[in-house]
Every structure is written in structure tokens, then in C-alpha cells.
Amino acid sequence: MKTRAAIVENREDALRIDEVELADPGPGHVRVRIEACGICRSDLHAIDGGESITFPAVLGHEAAGAIEALGHGVEGLTEGDRVILSWTPACGACPPCRRGEVQLCQGLRMSVGSDGPLTWNGRGVDRFMALGAFSEHVVVPTSMAIPIAGSIPATEACLIGCAVMTGFGATTKTAAVRWGESVAVIGCGGVGLSAIQGARIAGASRIFAIDPIEERREAALRVGATDALDIGDVVGQVVRATGGGVDAAIECVGTSGAMMDAFNMIRPGGRAVVVGLPAMSDTLNIPAIILLATEKSVKGSIYGSANPAVDFPKLVGLHQRGRLDLSALVSKTRPLAEINEGIAEMREGKLTRVVLTF
Numbered sequence: 001m002k003t004r005a006a007i008v009e010n011r012e013d014a015l016r017i018d019e020v021e022l023a024d025p026g027p028g029h030v031r032v033r034i035e036a037c038g039i040c041r042s043d044l045h046a047i048d049g050g051e052s053i054t055f056p057a058v059l060g061h062e063a064a065g066a067i068e069a070l071g072h073g074v075e076g077l078t079e080g081d082r083v084i085l086s087w088t089p090a091c092g093a094c095p096p097c098r099r100g101e102v103q104l105c106q107g108l109r110m111s112v113g114s115d116g117p118l119t120w121n122g123r124g125v126d127r128f129m130a131l132g133a134f135s136e137h138v139v140v141p142t143s144m145a146i147p148i149a150g151s152i153p154a155t156e157a158c159l160i161g162c163a164v165m166t167g168f169g170a171t172t173k174t175a176a177v178r179w180g181e182s183v184a185v186i187g188c189g190g191v192g193l194s195a196i197q198g199a200r201i202a203g204a205s206r207i208f209a210i211d212p213i214e215e216r217r218e219a220a221l222r223v224g225a226t227d228a229l230d231i232g233d234v235v236g237q238v239v240r241a242t243g244g245g246v247d248a249a250i251e252c253v254g255t256s257g258a259m260m261d262a263f264n265m266i267r268p269g270g271r272a273v274v275v276g277l278p279a280m281s282d283t284l285n286i287p288a289i290i291l292l293a294t295e296k297s298v299k300g301s302i303y304g305s306a307n308p309a310v311d312f313p314k315l316v317g318l319h320q321r322g323r324l325d326l327s328a329l330v331s332k333t334r335p336l337a338e339i340n341e342g343i344a345e346m347r348e349g350k351l352t353r354v355v356l357t358f
């Protein structure tokens with residue numbers, strides 16, 4: 001079928017909305033009509049050359065929509081089902097999937113090459129994270145289309161597909177924050193605001209939000225942070241305020257400096273969780289004796305340690321009962337045709353999310 005997508009032809013030029021050809025869904029695949037897709041920082045990173053992706057490509061990996069067509073052998077999904085797209089293939093066959101750690105699925109790829117279902121003027125088109133959801137339609141395996149129930153606006157549901165799951169899962173699953181604990185969240189974009197809400201819902205007693213941008217600190221306080229700190233000596237401030245450090249610190253920036261701050265602001269025995277996307281060459285320099293003497297741990301978190309098929313519906317449920325605020329993350333909506341304006345706004349750094357509508 002013919003559909004429309006935002007093509008990245010190269011890193012220099014603006015994205016171009018154009019007609020593309022999308023093959024029908026094969027066995028075990030579904031076609032999803034996209035209703036909304038957030039612009040995530042990883043999409044900007046991909047345009048800037050920080051991800052392995054081949055051009056021409058369609059980016060976009062934070063999307064919600066409805067099932068429009070089923071390939072052979074698809075069970076458990078029907079036309080019209082509302083879905084949130086997941087970017088882990090959750091193949092079910094690799095060792096991590098068999099262990100139940102589908103966030104570590106060995107099938108996960110940033111780039112799936114140009115021989116997939118999408119072509120543009122006869123050329124194969126890569127689809128970022130096997131989704132490529134800056135498009136009116138996508139074809140994905142059923143494991144990447146997670147059905148959801150109830151009424152939730154697509155402009156908010158889509159965020160569960162990346163930022164919300166990543167941040168909320170980092171506090172509730174990776175760090176496994178328990179009631180009464182203290183938590184610090186470094187970086188209060190869409191992921192950080194979701195990490196804060198995870199801490200609030202888990203029952204954290206004190207939640208420090210750390211960000212240099214005032215609008216983001218204000219948003220953090222609205223969604224449940226108890227203290228908001230500008231950059232500066234944040235480690236000293238957090239350690240003094242808690243009498244020795246927080247139980248868990250969630251780093252959502254993607255720099256080794258922020259990761260070391262997270263490590264240095266946890267108490268002995270505390271947990272530092274690394275969520276932000278660092279440069280390939282970044283390293284952490286942790287004195288080995290400190291690990292031994294303090295029993296601190298530092299752990300990575302990809303996709304909030306999610307099992308999307310189980311966790312997306314839970315997050316939708318929290319939203320429907322008024323406990324998870326997704327509207328706080330949507331700074332602005334724009335039609336797909338205005339994707340370049342939306343990308344420019346996300347680059348300015350003040351908006352949490354620009355969400356594209358279709």
C-alpha cells in the first residue's frame with residue numbers, strides 16, 4: 001500500500017514528508033495505523049549520527065495506533081485493537097527472552113537495514129529500532145504491538161512506548177524502589193519525569209529532581225518531586241539533606257559526569273541506575289576500594305527493564321485511575337507535516353515532548 005512518512009535522506013537536510021510503499025504484513029506481523037508518535041531524544045541522536053542507522057531512514061519509536069491488517073497466523077490481536085508499539089522485539093527464543101529479560105532480547109537493533117517492508121522511489125528504507133513510526137502506517141511483528149484497553153488519548157499513550165516505560169521502569173523495576181526510600185533523579189526530561197512518578201507511586205518519601213532548566217524543575221515538582229535542585233554541588237546538597245545519601249539515584253542525562261554524580265550521591269549500600277545514553281567512548285572511573293568499602297552498586301537500565309506486554313497495560317491502568325500523569329509530559333502536539341518544527345523545538349531543550357499527530 002502507499003502511505004506517507006517523514007524520510008531522513010541524509011544528516012544535513014530537513015526531513016521530507018513523502019509517499020512511500022509499505023508491503024503487506026507477512027506471517028506473524030500486523031499493520032498498525034499510527035495515531036501519535038513522540039519525538040524522542042534518541043531520534044535526534046540518530047539524525048546527528050550517534051546511532052547506527054542507514055539513510056534513507058524513517059525514525060520514530062514512541063508511538064500508539066490501531067491494528068489495521070493482520071498477517072497469516074496472527075493470534076490474540078484483531079483489526080481495530082488499540083496498541084502501543086514496543087521497541088524490543090521480545091523474540092521469545094533467545095537466552096535473555098527465555099530468562100524473562102525481554103529488554104535484553106538479542107534481536108534488538110537500532111538499524112534493521114534497507115531490505116524490510118518499506119521502500120521509497122524504489123529504494124529500501126531503514127526503520128529506526130525496527131519501527132520507523134514517523135509514518136502513517138508501520139508493519140511490525142505482533143510482539144512489538146502491545147494491545148491496550150480503555151480510553152487513553154493516543155498523544156499520551158504513545159509516550160508509554162519509550163520515555164515513560166524507560167523512566168518509570170528504572171525506578172520501579174531496575175532500582176526496585178520501596179516505600180519510604182529516598183530517590184534522586186538527575187535530568188528531568190520525559191524519562192526523568194517518568195522516573196519521578198515511578199518513585200512517587202512506589203511510595204518514596206523524598207524525591208530530589210535535579211535539572212538546570214527551571215521549567216523542567218517546575219514540572220518535576222508538579223509530578224511528585226519533593227525537592228528541586230539546580231546544577232552546582234548537587235552531590236553535596238543531596239548527601240547533606242539526607243544525612244549520608246539517597247537510597248537510589250536515577251541518572252537520565254547520558255554523561256559520565258551525571259553518572260558519577262548519581263554514584264556519589266547514594267548512601268553506602270545504595271543503588272545508582274544509569275538510564276541516559278552516553279557517547280560510545282564514555283567511561284566511568286570508580287575507585288575500586290569505594291565499591292568494596294561502601295557496597296554501593298551501579299546498574300544499567302535499558303527500557304526500564306521492561307516486559308512491555310505486561311508493563312504497558314499496567315501503566316495504562318495507572319493512568320486511567322489518575323495516578324500516572326501523562327499530560328504533564330506532552331508539551332505540544334503538531335501534525336506530522338510539522339515534524340521539522342517539532343525537532344527544532346526538541347533541540348532547544350525546554351519542551352519535554354513534542355508529539356506528532358496523524
Ligand SMILES: [Zn+2]
Nearest residue numbers: 040042162163
Ligand atoms: Zn526513545
Ligand SMILES: [Zn+2]
Nearest residue numbers: 091094097105
Ligand atoms: Zn529475544
